[in-house]
Amino acid sequence: xxAFKKTNAKIFAKVRSEQNADIYWKKYTPPVLVKEFGxxxxxxFSPAEPHYFAVTCSVRVQIYNPITKLxxxxxxxxxxxxxxxxxxxxxxxxxxxxxxxxxxxxDVSTKSLLRLFPGHKAAVHRTFFTADGYHIxxxxxxxxxxxxxxxxxxxxxxxxxxxxxxxxxxVSPVSxxxxxSGGYDNKIQMYDTRTNKTVLTVDHGSQVESVIFLPSGGVxxxxxGTEMKVWDALAGGRLISKISAHHKTxxxxxxxxxxxxxxxxxxxxxxxxxxxxxYKTLHTLDYPNSVLSLGxxxxxxxxxxGMVDGLISVRRREDDFNAKLDxxxxxxxxxxxxxxxxxxxxxxDTFVPHVEKTxxxxxxxxxxxxxxxxxxxxxxxxxxxxxxxxxxxxxxxxLTRRRGLEQALAGRDGKSLVNIIKxxxxxxxxxxxxxxxxxxxxxxxxxxEDSIDELGPEPRTMFTLLENKLRxxxxxxxxxxxxxxxxxxxxxGAESAQESSIKEPQILEPSSAARxxxxxxxx
Numbered sequence: 001x002x003a004f005k006k007t008n009a010k011i012f013a014k015v016r017s018e019q020n021a022d023i024y025w026k027k028y029t030p031p032v033l034v035k036e037f038g039x040x041x042x043x044x045f046s047p048a049e050p051h052y053f054a055v056t057c058s059v060r061v062q063i064y065n066p067i068t069k070l071x072x073x074x075x076x077x078x079x080x081x082x083x084x085x086x087x088x089x090x091x092x093x094x095x096x097x098x099x100x101x102x103x104x105x106x107d108v109s110t111k112s113l114l115r116l117f118p119g120h121k122a123a124v125h126r127t128f129f130t131a132d133g134y135h136i137x138x139x140x141x142x143x144x145x146x147x148x149x150x151x152x153x154x155x156x157x158x159x160x161x162x163x164x165x166x167x168x169x170x171v172s173p174v175s176x177x178x179x180x181s182g183g184y185d186n187k188i189q190m191y192d193t194r195t196n197k198t199v200l201t202v203d204h205g206s207q208v209e210s211v212i213f214l215p216s217g218g219v220x221x222x223x224x225g226t227e228m229k230v231w232d233a234l235a236g237g238r239l240i241s242k243i244s245a246h247h248k249t250x251x252x253x254x255x256x257x258x259x260x261x262x263x264x265x266x267x268x269x270x271x272x273x274x275x276x277x278x279y280k281t282l283h284t285l286d287y288p289n290s291v292l293s294l295g296x297x298x299x300x301x302x303x304x305x306g307m308v309d310g311l312i313s314v315r316r317r318e319d320d321f322n323a324k325l326d327x328x329x330x331x332x333x334x335x336x337x338x339x340x341x342x343x344x345x346x347x348x349d350t351f352v353p354h355v356e357k358t359x360x361x362x363x364x365x366x367x368x369x370x371x372x373x374x375x376x377x378x379x380x381x382x383x384x385x386x387x388x389x390x391x392x393x394x395x396x397x398x399l400t401r402r403r404g405l406e407q408a409l410a411g412r413d414g415k416s417l418v419n420i421i422k423x424x425x426x427x428x429x430x431x432x433x434x435x436x437x438x439x440x441x442x443x444x445x446x447x448x449e450d451s452i453d454e455l456g457p458e459p460r461t462m463f464t465l466l467e468n469k470l471r472x473x474x475x476x477x478x479x480x481x482x483x484x485x486x487x488x489x490x491x492x493g494a495e496s497a498q499e500s501s502i503k504e505p506q507i508l509e510p511s512s513a514a515r516x517x518x519x520x521x522x523x
Contacts, residue, residue: 004368009394025283028315032069040306042084043295048091051297061085066302075106077113084126088133095136097124103138117148119155126169132176139169145181161189168210174217182208200237210252215259223250241279245272252294265291372408380419393433410447414456421462425469
């Protein structure tokens with residue numbers, strides 16, 4: 001006889017709550033402070049292991065080991081202040097601007113200066129490698145954004161759309177041709193180096209101090225004043241959200257947790273952590289002075305913050321592996337009387353195998369005996385319904401598969417019937433349970449259709465509430481279908497407009513039937 005198979009209840013992944021996220025960001029060691037000689041202009045982590053970080057301050061770029069917090073490399077080929085030292089994606093090269101209006105390219109391993117790119121007429125505050133690693137984008141106080149070819153050591157193109165200093169910039173993580181710049185004229189410009197034109201322009205409303213792309217490349221975030229703004233580049237620069245969590249100027253932005261979190265540093269001595277999507281503040285880190293720069297390594301292992309007084313704060317995550325290394329193995333206490341018995345092995349006459357007894361849940365026990373009503377009652381108790389509703393849905397699905405759902409629902413008294421209808425009303429709108437519960441509701445109404453007048457007042461009231469819930473779901477589905485049709489119409493119109501722009505422009509007059517369809521779809 002085959003063994004009884006337990007009911008397979010699908011456990012769905014839960015969305016991480018804000019409380020758990022807050023605990024996640026609290027698992028950092030106390031900060032280690034390192035003193036430099038001037039304000040910390042920029043911090044960047046190497047994408048390659050062991051994830052060294054470069055600190056740009058005064059007239060040099062110093063590369064630190066995040067574990068020992070000591071300087072491993074010192075790039076000091078600057079006569080005046082250095083700005084914006086950033087690693088390439090392989091961690092082997094580093095580019096930096098400076099007060100001398102040139103862009104420098106260094107070999108990290110040998111500390112040698114490989115390239116020098118003159119051409120700007122004022123200080124270069126930010127430099128970044130493009131996604132392909134073959135070009136460098138620079139952002140200068142001469143109100144221009146330039147793109148440089150590393151191999152040819154020359155300028156490819158320059159954009160001069162801004163009317164004030166450019167102190168913020170970013171390159172697209174998915175395209176080597178898209179460059180973003182933010183200036184003190186409150187404008188954010190996006191350029192396409194293939195067409196040598198500005199793709200879009202948005203107004204932040206205050207001087208832009210920092211801009212970043214999200215990993216998808218279609219959304220970018222700007223910071224200026226006390227506000228952060230989220231923009232949709234694919235929708236022509238549509239404003240998605242505004243975030244006002246700081247009470248002083250926001251100076252730096254970073255993306256963490258593989259693009260699921262955003263970090264912002266401000267002159268109010270705080271670093272705020274937000275959730276991408278809802279843009280709610282999950283946690284706050286406090287620092288002794290105003291924050292100028294911020295960097296975070298891969299997998300959120302190390303957070304480094306630079307301040308106006310030259311202090312660098314380094315925090316590292318506490319992991320279970322380090323905790324295991326620190327704990328010493330416990331030594332078992334052995335008495336003197338028992339110690340001699342372990343010197344010689346005893347002969348084994350018989351071997352008794354250890355058989356683990358499999359525990360079967362209560363609902364599986366009733367299913368094994370084909371008592372379907374009792375199996376359904378066992379998963380309709382308050383604890384199971386509120387804590388593990390997926391188990392109740394799994395039993396309903398199993399009863400449907402066994403063709404015993406009508407038998408389990410029929411012949412019930414008032415209280416048990418009310419509990420079933422309450423469960424249907426509560427979880428009918430949940431997408432993961434909707435298909436199963438709609439079938440259960442259909443069977444339930446078929447079973448009690450002829451005898452509904454014989455039921456008590458409470459079950460009849462619950463059937464009325466179930467009817468209202470089903471009508472709400474029906475109206476919602478109709479609304480979503482209408483919205484889907486409207487979106488299809490808009491997308492097809494955009495595609496036809498794009499095709500017509502490629503051909504000769506023609507003016508088409510919509511027919512009266514098309515006008516009526518359009519009015520009905522929008523309404």
